[in-house]
Structure formats: structure tokens, C-alpha cells
Amino acid sequence: MAADSKTWRIAVVNKADVVDAVGEGLRGDILDLGINGIERVRHVRLYALRGALSSDELDRITTGLLADPVTQDHLEMAAEGLPAVPGEWGVEVWFRRGVTDAVGETALKGSRDLGVAGIESVETGRGYILAGQLVRSQIDTICRRLLANDVIERYACYEGGK
Amino acid sequence: MSTASVLILRAAGINCDEETAHAFRLAGAARVDPVHINAFIQGRRSLSEYDVLVLSGGFSYGDDLSGGKVLANEMQCKLMDDVESFIGEGKLILGICNGFQVLVKMGLLPQTKPGGRRQEATVFYNDSGKFECRWVHLRRNPDSPCVFTRDMPETIYIPVANGEGKVMLASEDVRERLGSGGHVALRYVNPPWVGGGAAEYPWSPNGSIDAIAGICDATGRIFGLMPHPERYTHPTHHPRWTREGCKEPDGLHIFRNAVEYARGIR
Numbered sequence: 001m002a003a004d005s006k007t008w009r010i011a012v013v014n015k016a017d018v019v020d021a022v023g024e025g026l027r028g029d030i031l032d033l034g035i036n037g038i039e040r041v042r043h044v045r046l047y048a049l050r051g052a053l054s055s056d057e058l059d060r061i062t063t064g065l066l067a068d069p070v071t072q073d074h075l076e077m078a079a080e081g082l083p084a085v086p087g088e089w090g091v092e093v094w095f096r097r098g099v100t101d102a103v104g105e106t107a108l109k110g111s112r113d114l115g116v117a118g119i120e121s122v123e124t125g126r127g128y129i130l131a132g133q134l135v136r137s138q139i140d141t142i143c144r145r146l147l148a149n150d151v152i153e154r155y156a157c158y159e160g161g162k
Numbered sequence: 163m164s165t166a167s168v169l170i171l172r173a174a175g176i177n178c179d180e181e182t183a184h185a186f187r188l189a190g191a192a193r194v195d196p197v198h199i200n201a202f203i204q205g206r207r208s209l210s211e212y213d214v215l216v217l218s219g220g221f222s223y224g225d226d227l228s229g230g231k232v233l234a235n236e237m238q239c240k241l242m243d244d245v246e247s248f249i250g251e252g253k254l255i256l257g258i259c260n261g262f263q264v265l266v267k268m269g270l271l272p273q274t275k276p277g278g279r280r281q282e283a284t285v286f287y288n289d290s291g292k293f294e295c296r297w298v299h300l301r302r303n304p305d306s307p308c309v310f311t312r313d314m315p316e317t318i319y320i321p322v323a324n325g326e327g328k329v330m331l332a333s334e335d336v337r338e339r340l341g342s343g344g345h346v347a348l349r350y351v352n353p354p355w356v357g358g359g360a361a362e363y364p365w366s367p368n369g370s371i372d373a374i375a376g377i378c379d380a381t382g383r384i385f386g387l388m389p390h391p392e393r394y395t396h397p398t399h400h401p402r403w404t405r406e407g408c409k410e411p412d413g414l415h416i417f418r419n420a421v422e423y424a425r426g427i428r
Contacts, residue, residue, distance in 0.1 A: 018330075019289050064235065068284050070330055070331070071284055071286050102226065106227060107227060109232065113232070
């Protein structure tokens with residue numbers, strides 16, 4: 001029997017011993033904003049896969065296409081979002097409805113190349129886990145001035161452990 | 163003497179196909195065809211027509227998910243039987259920059275253990291977090307079985323241009339087998355005026371483990387490298403040719419070696 005169509009939210013993150021050059025670059029950019037409490041930034045690639053997928057097909061897409069087996073881990077995101085712990089903030093940036101998602105189109109093609117016929121759409125986003133002495137107003141500043149383009153993107157931020 | 167037929171495989175986002183074709187023509191290949199991958203997937207053309215399969219530089223499918231990943235999967239899922247037959251017939255495969263990323267992510271390189279096409283390595287984002295575009299010094303490994311680097315000068319100077327050029331390995335075992343099997347055909351080295359030796363940034367532009375710039379399989383017939391040999395095939399490509407005079411272009415050696423070997427295949 002075919003699986004019901006649903007959406008899986010997947011996060012792809014560098015393994016702990018792999019340099020996160022994007023995160024390091026962003027940390028410098030946040031310091032340039034005058035927000036000196038930032039200590040560490042982890043960059044996460046986000047994917048929302050929609051379709052009637054078996055667990056085997058989902059695994060084929062995540063391990064065979066989205067995450068590099070040598071350098072990256074992937075996890076299915078729980079309802080509460082990115083795995084931010086107390087003292088960290090999670091930020092998700094996704095395209096607004098109607099904006100062309102070229103990377104999502106590529107991921108859709110790649111999934112179908114893998115023989116996953118039940119895949120219907122792929123949306124892509126970016127996630128960030130920000131660690132440091134930060135307050136909500138500073139997170140909003142970081143999101144508006146650095147992480148998200150408000151014309152085409154929406155963002156959500158939340159405090160880890162809450 | 164037999165002739166050499168070279169296929170430059172094209173796909174969305176590949177952008178170094180014409181200069182790579184030019185390099186092979188300069189090196190004496192009788193037939194060089196840039197052909198889109200769909201022609202092979204749809205059965206309108208066959209890999210068996212060729213002696214050398216080349217995956218050239220570019221940004222296949224935008225490198226949207228990671229460098230070369232989508233093209234690697236496409237080849238694995240739709241062309242792998244043909245590619246295996248091609249390899250089994252003793253023919254040559256060359257991957258340059260994005261093409262190298264494809265070969266690594268297909269599991270064709272380094273392939274330190276016979277059988278299977280398991281991914282033993284990857285080519286990841288540069289440590290600098292930047293696109294690195296400049297000329298680099300490379301040292302050839304004289305103990306490598308690599309067909310493409312045979313009898314080249316000990317060190318060569320060619321350009322590199324990538325954002326994802328850092329070679330990383332799946333395990334220490336792979337690293338040991340790479341060394342013992344002579345798989346590392348080219349390494350980045352410091353220039354003579356800073357003492358030579360193992361390269362450090364910026365002379366190693368990406369932070370590759372053991373300064374790896376190019377890898378071959380155990381047979382030496384499958385070879386991939388991050389730098390662009392096709393960008394130094396005329397003396398005037400060299401950035402200091404007006405001051406230092408015209409020299410034999412280092413990049414041309416790789417294409418000449420491939421053509422010479424391919425002439426002996428048929």
C-alpha cells in the first residue's frame with residue numbers, strides 16, 4: 001500500500017570535527033554588527049520533502065543526496081525545530097510562498113534520479129544555531145540585517161530548551 | 163598509429179567543456195566531442211564510441227546540493243553499466259575540478275579497495291569559506307601509477323578555481339591505502355621562494371588532507387584533480403610570460419599523456 005503524502009523536515013549539519021566555514025564567516029559578520037556576545041554559529045541546511053515516501057526512500061534521499069557521507073550528519077527535525085540547547089538560539093529561514101526555489105528544484109530532480117517516484121516537492125531553507133550571550137532583540141537584528149532577505153524570505157527564531 | 167577519441171561529457175552548468183576540448187585537440191586527439199549526457203541516457207549515443215571520458219570543470223546542476231553531487235547520482239543511476247563497461251575495456255576517465263568532485267562522489271575515486279563503488283572520500287568546502295582562484299604549485303608523485311602524470315616535470319604550475327576543493331577521507335584506513343597504493347598523483351607544494359615542502363594556505367588553497375590535489379585509482383586510468391590543466395595549454399596563459407619568457411605549458415602534459423595512452427587502446 002502506498003504511503004500517505006506528508007512533509008518531512010530534514011536538517012543537514014557538518015559533523016563535529018568538520019570546519020564550518022559558513023558559520024565562522026557569519027560569526028565575524030555578527031561581530032561587525034557590534035553584537036559582541038556571539039560566541040559560535042553553526043550553519044544548517046534545511047529541506048522540506050513532501051510526498052508519499054517509504055522510510056527506505058526517505059533514507060535514500062537523505063543519505064544518498066542531501067548529506068555528504070564523509071562530512072555531514074542529517075536528522076529529521078522535530079516539531080520544536082532545530083536542536084538548539086539552552087544558551088542557544090535556533091533560526092530558520094525559508095522562502096516566502098511563490099518565490100522560485102531553484103535549489104529545491106534540483107533536489108527534486110536528484111530525488112527522482114534516485115528512483116523515488118513518490119516525491120512531490122522539495123523546499124529548501126537555511127538554519128542557524130547561534131550560541132552566546134544574546135537577547136531576543138539582538139537575534140531579530142541579526143535575522144533582519146544578515147540572515148534573511150525580508151522581501152523574499154521569512155524567518156522564525158526560538159530560544160533553545162524553551 | 164591508432165587515433166584517440168575523446169568525449170567531453172556536458173550537463174547543465176558545465177562551463178569548461180570547450181577549453182578542455184581545445185586542450186585535447188592541441189594534444190593530438192583525432193576526435194573530440196562535447197556531448198550532452200542526455201544523448202547517452204536516451205541511447206542516441208554510446209560511451210563505447212570513445213577511448214577517453216572527460217568530466218570537465220563547471221558547476222553541474224548549480225552545485226546546488228554540493229559540488230558535483232547531482233551529476234554523480236545521475237551517472238550512477240542512469241549510466242553506471244555503461245561506465246563500468248568503459249572502465250572494464252581499459253579506457254581512460256579524467257575529471258577536472260567539478261568533474262573530480264563527480265568521480266569522488268560516484269565512488270570511482272580513489273577506489274582503494276577493489277570491488278564496489280563506495281564513497282571513500284569527499285571534496286568539501288574550502289577551509290577559507292571562499293572561492294579560491296589563483297595559480298598553484300603541484301608536485302607529481304613519481305611512485306603513482308597515474309597514466310596522466312607520467313614523465314611530467316617534478317613540479318608544475320597551473321591555476322585552481324573552486325569553492326569546494328578540500329579533499330577529506332572517510333577513515334585513516336583509506337588514508338593509509340592512498341599512500342601505499344600511490345593514489346595521490348599530485349600534491350600542492352609551497353613555491354620555491356618560500357622553501358618548497360608541504361603546502362600551507364594560501365599555497366594549499368583549500369585545506370585538503372595531506373595537501374592532496376589529484377588522485378587516481380589503482381590502475382592509474384581514472385584520474386581527477388581540482389586544478390585546471392586546460393587553463394595552461396599555451397605559453398601565454400602563464401601570468402608572467404612577458405617577464406619570464408615562453409615555456410612549455412605544464413597543463414598540456416596531462417592531455418598528451420592521455421592521448422598517447424588512448425592511441426594504444428584500439
